[in-house]
Structure formats: C-alpha cells, structure tokens
Amino acid sequence: MSLIVAKFGGSSAADGIQIRKIKAIVESDPGRRFVVVSAPGKRFSADSKITDMLYLIKTQVDIGAPYEQVLQVVKERYLGLEADLQVNVGVAEEFSVIEENLKAGASADYLASRGEYLSAKIVAAFLGYEFIDTAGLVLFNEKGKYLSEETNEALSGELVKHDRAVLPGFYGTMPDGSVKTFSRGGSDITGALVARAAQADVYENWTDVSGFLMADPKIVDDPKAIKDISYKELRELSYMGATVLHENAIYPARVAGIPINIRNTNMPDDPGTFITANDSHENGQIITGIAGNKDFTVIGVYKNMMSNEIGFIKLILSILEDYKIPIEHIPSGIDTVSLVIANKYLDDKLGDLIEEFERKLGADSIEIFENMSLIATVGHGMSSVPGVAAKLFNSLTQAGVNIRMIDQGSSEMNIIVGVETKDFETAIRAIYNAFVD
Numbered sequence: 001m002s003l004i005v006a007k008f009g010g011s012s013a014a015d016g017i018q019i020r021k022i023k024a025i026v027e028s029d030p031g032r033r034f035v036v037v038s039a040p041g042k043r044f045s046a047d048s049k050i051t052d053m054l055y056l057i058k059t060q061v062d063i064g065a066p067y068e069q070v071l072q073v074v075k076e077r078y079l080g081l082e083a084d085l086q087v088n089v090g091v092a093e094e095f096s097v098i099e100e101n102l103k104a105g106a107s108a109d110y111l112a113s114r115g116e117y118l119s120a121k122i123v124a125a126f127l128g129y130e131f132i133d134t135a136g137l138v139l140f141n142e143k144g145k146y147l148s149e150e151t152n153e154a155l156s157g158e159l160v161k162h163d164r165a166v167l168p169g170f171y172g173t174m175p176d177g178s179v180k181t182f183s184r185g186g187s188d189i190t191g192a193l194v195a196r197a198a199q200a201d202v203y204e205n206w207t208d209v210s211g212f213l214m215a216d217p218k219i220v221d222d223p224k225a226i227k228d229i230s231y232k233e234l235r236e237l238s239y240m241g242a243t244v245l246h247e248n249a250i251y252p253a254r255v256a257g258i259p260i261n262i263r264n265t266n267m268p269d270d271p272g273t274f275i276t277a278n279d280s281h282e283n284g285q286i287i288t289g290i291a292g293n294k295d296f297t298v299i300g301v302y303k304n305m306m307s308n309e310i311g312f313i314k315l316i317l318s319i320l321e322d323y324k325i326p327i328e329h330i331p332s333g334i335d336t337v338s339l340v341i342a343n344k345y346l347d348d349k350l351g352d353l354i355e356e357f358e359r360k361l362g363a364d365s366i367e368i369f370e371n372m373s374l375i376a377t378v379g380h381g382m383s384s385v386p387g388v389a390a391k392l393f394n395s396l397t398q399a400g401v402n403i404r405m406i407d408q409g410s411s412e413m414n415i416i417v418g419v420e421t422k423d424f425e426t427a428i429r430a431i432y433n434a435f436v437d
Contacts, residue, residue, distance in 0.1 A: 009188075082122060152196055290378070304364055
C-alpha cells in the first residue's frame with residue numbers, strides 16, 4: 001500500500017460540505033495517512049477568506065480600531081463548522097485564548113496561524129485522525145529563514161509516532177517559540193515538508209482545479225490539461241504566473257523524489273496533473289505550457305564596444321543593488337544589454353535610476369520601454385524539435401504582435417518573449433494555437 005500525504009487547500013475546507021468531500025477522498029484510499037489543511041477559504045464569490053479576516057483583525061488592533069465584530073464573524077464560522085460536522089474541539093475556548101493573546105500583543109503571524117490550527121483540529125476530529133500541531137516541528141531560525149534539515153528531522157521523529165494524523169499548514173516556530181508563517185499559500189510548502197518527512201510515495205495537493213492547464217482559461221478557450229510535467233517545467237511556469245501550486249512547495253518533494261499530484265476536490269475522479277523528475281513526455285507534445293506576467297519595464301543600454309569593457313555588467317548590477325531593485329531577466333547582445341524589471345520594484349525610482357546610469361555607465365544611449373509583458377513558452381520537447389522558435393515567432397507575426405524582447409536559456413526548455421501589454425492576451429492565444437491541435 002502506498003503512503004500518501006494529502007494537502008487540502010482553503011476552497012476544500014471552506015464549509016461542512018467541502019470537508020465531507022475531504023473525508024470521502026481520504027477514506028477512499030487507506031494510504032492517505034497524513035493530511036495537511038489550510039484555513040477555510042471562500043464559500044461563495046462575495047465571501048471572505050478566514051486568513052484575510054484574521055489579518056484585518058490584527059490591523060484594526062494595531063491602529064486602535066474596533067476589531068470585535070470581525071473576530072466574532074471568524075468565531076461563528078468555526079462554531080458553525082463544529083456544529084455542522086458534529087464534532088467538539090473546544091472552539092469557544094480556543095477563541096477565548098486567541099482574544100487574550102491578541103490583547104497581550106500577539107503577532108500577525110500568530111493570529112493568521114490560528115486559521116489553519118483550528119481548521120486542522122476540526123478536520124482531524126471529523127476524520128477520526130490524531131491532530132499534530134506544526135508548532136515546534138516546522139522550524140525557522142532567528143532571522144525567519146526556514147530550516148530545511150532541522151524541520152525534516154523534527155517532523156520525521158513525530159510522524160513515526162502516529163498512524164494517521166492531520167496537521168495545519170502555513171506556520172511553524174522561531175527559536176524562541178513564537179509563531180512564524182510562510183508567505184501566503186504556504187500550506188502547500190507544509191504539505192511537501194510532511195510528504196518528505198513521511199517518505200511518502202505521492203504528495204497529493206487537492207484544490208479547486210483539475211491540475212494544470214496549458215494556458216490561462218481566462219485567455220484561451222478550453223485549454224488542454226497537462227497530464228504530466230517535470231519539476232523544472234513547473235518551476236518555470238509557476239515563476240511566470242501559473243499559480244495552482246506555491247512554487248516553493250516544489251523543492252521539498254523534489255529533494256526526496258516524491259511525485260506531486262494536483263487534484264480537484266470537487267472532481268475527485270479526475271486524474272489531475274502529475275509532477276515528477278521525469279523530463280520526457282510520452283505524448284510527443286512539443287510544449288508543456290504557456291504562462292505570463294504583466295507590468296514590466298525594460299531598460300535598454302547601448303554602448304559601443306561594451307563586450308570589451310570588463311566589469312560593465314557588474315557596474316550595472318551594483319547600481320541596481322544600491323536602489324534595491326531586482327532584475328527578472330538580462331538579455332544581451334555584443335553592445336547592448338536589456339534590464340527587465342517588474343514595475344512594483346521601480347515605484348518612483350525610475351528617473352533617479354536612469355540619471356545614475358547616465359552618470360556612471362557612459363552609455364551611448366539608454367532607452368526605456370514601459371507597459372511591457374513577459375510570456376514564457378515552456379517544454380522539454382522544444383529542445384529536440386527543429387524550428388520551434390521560428391514557429392513561435394511566426395505565430396506572433398501573423399497575429400500582428402510586435403516582439404520587443406527575446407530571451408532563451410541554455411537549457412532550451414523555455415523561450416521568453418517581451419511584448420507590449422496591450423498585446424498580452426493576443427500573443428498567448430497565438431502561441432497556444434500554433435502548438436496545440
């Protein structure tokens with residue numbers, strides 16, 4: 001019997017109906033021994049996520065605004081789950097403790113973590129599983145950096161004591177015992193950590209979609225599903241905007257060689273997408289997926305004989321470091337280099353940055369291209385098929401899209417093009433239609 005770690009996201013734990021689906025899924029395979037859950041998500045479009053409300057409460061406390069009404073809404077949500085599922089985990093008592101800690105100055109991380117904590121206690125009681133708190137097991141150092149090996153050792157030592165258990169995602173603890181959370185979506189990371197520690201055969205990540213699609217369905221009508229994808233391909237697509245799985249959740253499973261299966265809680269019979277270390281695709285598909293992001297600025301620097309000038313790129317990077325601006329990509333030619341920067345890092349720094357470049361670089365010209373978007377076409381099949389790049393560029397030409405930038409890594413697994421934001425959706429549709437029958 002395979003050992004399976006199953007992580008269920010916020011949409012899967014949103015209400016009693018969804019939690020009953022969790023139970024049916026878990027009980028359908030006895031190999032699902034360890035379950036990780038998120039805080040309850042939205043029950044309907046106008047609803048609020050529990051985590052959002054918990055952060056709001058902390059903000060209201062910090063500014064001296066009334067918070068009691070929002071806290072009561074959160075409390076009633078959990079009391080409703082407790083009553084609906086006919087379990088008793090002491091929700092009322094837990095909220096008394098939470099409010100006491102809140103008045104004593106509890107951190108935002110502590111308050112946000114209570115969403116997962118209470119969700120896991122309720123799901124554990126409903127499944128008849130033991131509850132394991134990840135406090136003291138998922139470990140961070142004094143600077144808030146996650147400790148990989150220490151966490152794996154602590155989790156491994158605890159999991160062997162339990163045959164079946166539910167754990168909360170999203171948080172762990174600092175050396176002083178205070179709660180520390182991952183970034184939003186961090187329950188995916190916890191699930192992968194538990195899978196590694198349990199030496200699972202499969203890490204299932206249950207959400208509200210049936211795995212990855214080859215393109216955004218808001219842009220491409222009825223895009224094909226991705227049946228299997230490599231860790232490397234997923235990393236590229238996640239980085240460029242595909243958001244089914246938290247990108248940092250890939251690493252723990254990858255280190256342990258554990259396949260990740262993205263599944264749909266609402267359609268449990270769908271096979272979903274398998275993520276593995278295998279780079280080959282038996283279906284012969286040239287590309288695996290297309291993803292992109294908007295809101296970039298490209299700064300083009302031209303200087304004659306740049307290639308002969310030692311330390312030129314280093315000087316550019318040092319200037320950007322002074323302004324605390326990271327770079328997404330640096331495509332370059334013999335005498336040119338383009339700096340692709342997300343607008344969120346530029347804010348009002350662009351004018352000062354250009355002045356600094358002009359003063360220190362001695363460039364012949366500096367051009368600025370705003371309202372840019374990046375689109376990544378990803379697939380291991382691209383490296384073994386001649387003419388892929390030509391086919392991609394031709395599809396954009398025929399669609400009337402002007403390519404402002406091209407960047408291809410040495411792995412030949414990913415071609416990134418920069419286009420004007422007004423052409424973003426048109427470009428994605430053109431690429432998809434060129435490669436997908």
